[in-house]
């Protein structure tokens with residue numbers, strides 16, 4: 001066993017989007033930084049087994065679906081031949097390009113990368129059990145890092161239902177992304193974004209889908225009118241959408257995984273070639289020796305932080321999935337920047353930086369399904385529940401020249417303006433590329449824009465983005481791309 005010591009201003013535990021963003025920002029602000037990451041590459045869940053590989057596969061699926069749609073308008077391709085090995089290699093190349101870029105940028109910034117499993121052994125000390133190879137196999141080597149400040153960015157992992165047998169035909173999102181199976185019948189356990197995105201890929205590659213969800217709707221968190229559009233377009237992918245239904249048992253058989261359901265319309269036990277568990281993610285707070293550093297972790301493994309991302313130990317910060325919902329990469333990145341700035345401000349005596357805080361009004365959410373569903377700020381359901389009176393501007397894509405030209409006019413753009421102030425407080429979009437469009441709505445909310453600001457902003461024609469300006473015009477009954485507003 002080899003032991004040696006490193007010292008640094010800031011120790012970042014975990015090299016995911018939160019961790020590397022914090023580390024790079026801290027280094028840019030002149031601090032010495034060590035990142036401890038157990039896997040071979042930076043990028044965490046997002047780059048290695050999350051956002052990026054799923055989007056690489058979703059892109060392929062959407063091109064395949066698009067090609068199929070063209071048959072109806074006179075352009076017919078042969079049935080696709082799928083080479084899973086090549087497809088996997090493509091996805092891996094995308095990941096390698098991005099993670100390789102991060103390693104290069106870490107080097108440019110002189111951020112030290114230490115590979116291993118980190119555990120706090122004191123308020124200013126982290127033990128690192130070194131790892132090697134493609135997974136997290138320990139080599140026996142141990143290093144100790146002495147730190148002035150720390151940023152915990154240790155992320156989360158997929159929840160596994162306790163009664164699920166150990167069987168290669170039962171996978172989490174990481175297993176699904178490995179593309180090791182070509183199921184004919186697939187069950188998605190959990191009707192959230194991750195499950196539905198992976199379901200989209202597998203269905204386009206040839207699987208028939210069932211989905212089971214305990215709540216009364218899919219994509220919890222999004223307004224139902226948005227989800228209805230997605231559901232109508234995607235109905236052909238599914239044999240069963242089981243809502244208000246619990247999965248209570250599973251058994252591995254030669255024929256497949258036999259799953260038992262309980263609930264109002266639960267079918268008799270069903271057998272699947274592949275079961276994807278997508279029932280949520282749990283934070284890694286209980287696995288990092290946080291108590292040795294004086295950091296409070298709750299019973300679910302989350303670490304509570306203040307607006308500066310400071311934990312119960314004043315010199316230790318936490319960011320990303322480990323501090324709570326929404327578990328999204330863009331939230332982790334912003335939190336990472338805040339923590340790095342506060343620390344740099346304190347260590348370098350820069351009062352302005354030391355006052356940095358997470359003050360974003362909204363965090364957008366996107367399901368990169370087909371069509372995409374995106375929302376930001378207050379939803380209509382939340383406005384109702386909170387008793388906030390809102391005015392709705394809605395632009396149906398059936399009136400959008402671009403959406404019609406694309407043959408995809410099923411979507412709509414909806415903006416919500418607070419009655420009292422006139423300012424935009426939320427928005428939702430369902431349609432192709434909704435995820436790329438929602439950023440403008442987030443910006444409008446951050447800027448405190450009203451319907452005139454957005455409606456008077458000239459959007460290029462013909463684009464899907466136009467629908468945002470037109471939805472704002474609709475609020476005033478001034479949208480000439482829609483039938484005239486009814487006179488009151």
Ligand SMILES: Cc1cc2nc3c(=O)[nH]c(=O)nc-3n(C[C@H](O)[C@H](O)[C@H](O)COP(=O)(O)OP(=O)(O)OC[C@H]3O[C@@H](n4cnc5c(N)ncnc54)[C@H](O)[C@@H]3O)c2cc1C
Nearest residue numbers: 014016018038044045046050051118155320321327328329
């Ligand atoms: C299939 C899938 C698709 C997703 N798609 C999207 C998307 O499209 N958009 C989006 O915004 N979000 C998406 N997410 C969520 C996103 O990946 C996470 O929110 C994001 O990665 C969180 O970043 P993080 O830095 O907090 O943690 P993570 O990315 O989880 O990184 C934590 C890192 O810490 C390391 N680590 C943990 N403990 C230790 C330890 N003790 N020692 C050393 N290293 C340790 C881990 O190995 C990991 O690399 C997706 C997630 C999944 C699973």
